[in-house]
Amino acid sequence: xxxxxxxxxxxxxxxxxxxxxxxxxxxxxxxxxxxxxxxxxxxxxxxxxxxxxxxxxxxxxxxxxxxxxxxxxxxxxxxxxxxxxxxxxxxxxxxxxxxxxxxxxxxxxxxxxxxxxxxxxxxxxxxxxxxxxxxxxxxxxxxxxxxxxxxxxxxxxxxxxxxxxxxxxxxxxxxxxxxxxx
Numbered sequence: 001x002x003x004x005x006x007x008x009x010x011x012x013x014x015x016x017x018x019x020x021x022x023x024x025x026x027x028x029x030x031x032x033x034x035x036x037x038x039x040x041x042x043x044x045x046x047x048x049x050x051x052x053x054x055x056x057x058x059x060x061x062x063x064x065x066x067x068x069x070x071x072x073x074x075x076x077x078x079x080x081x082x083x084x085x086x087x088x089x090x091x092x093x094x095x096x097x098x099x100x101x102x103x104x105x106x107x108x109x110x111x112x113x114x115x116x117x118x119x120x121x122x123x124x125x126x127x128x129x130x131x132x133x134x135x136x137x138x139x140x141x142x143x144x145x146x147x148x149x150x151x152x153x154x155x156x157x158x159x160x161x162x163x164x165x166x167x168x169x170x171x172x173x174x175x176x177x178x179x180x181x182x
Contacts, residue, residue, distance in 0.1 A: 016119050018116070020073075023070065024070045031077035032058060041107075043145075044142045044144065045106070067083040071116065078116060080106055081103070081105050082102075082103070083128050084104065090140075099135065103175070112147070113147075125137060140170050140172045141171050143168070144168065156175055159172070
């Protein structure tokens, strides 16, 4: 079954208390360039990419594919949430056939520390669990990235294993939907 048969993409915008998750648009291009060229953002993901290279290579509408949500605050992109198939060649799986989605999140430094990643991540996971109820969601992050680990825990990910990848120790977890609170 193709991705489009499993869930319509892009979905209608998802609104949270403070944010909107939506498909990318041409107006987001400058924020994508800023996100991927930021030394702070690149710390735990292999480093920042050169801005000039991004300016040349970035499509007019970046991130326009299944599973990529732009996270918008007050009409401007502040980050992105991704739900991508986890590469079967990478370590860390909860299914023998490697059929899992992997949650990722990246935010501009000025948006850090305000709970946006957890709020947007919860909304994306809610959408995904409705769209693909039988597909597990996993997450991998460097042990050294304490902020990302806190977001993963807040979202309901539990550790499955640790392994070495990209020259650093990685934390690998699986998502279990949190029970509703009264």
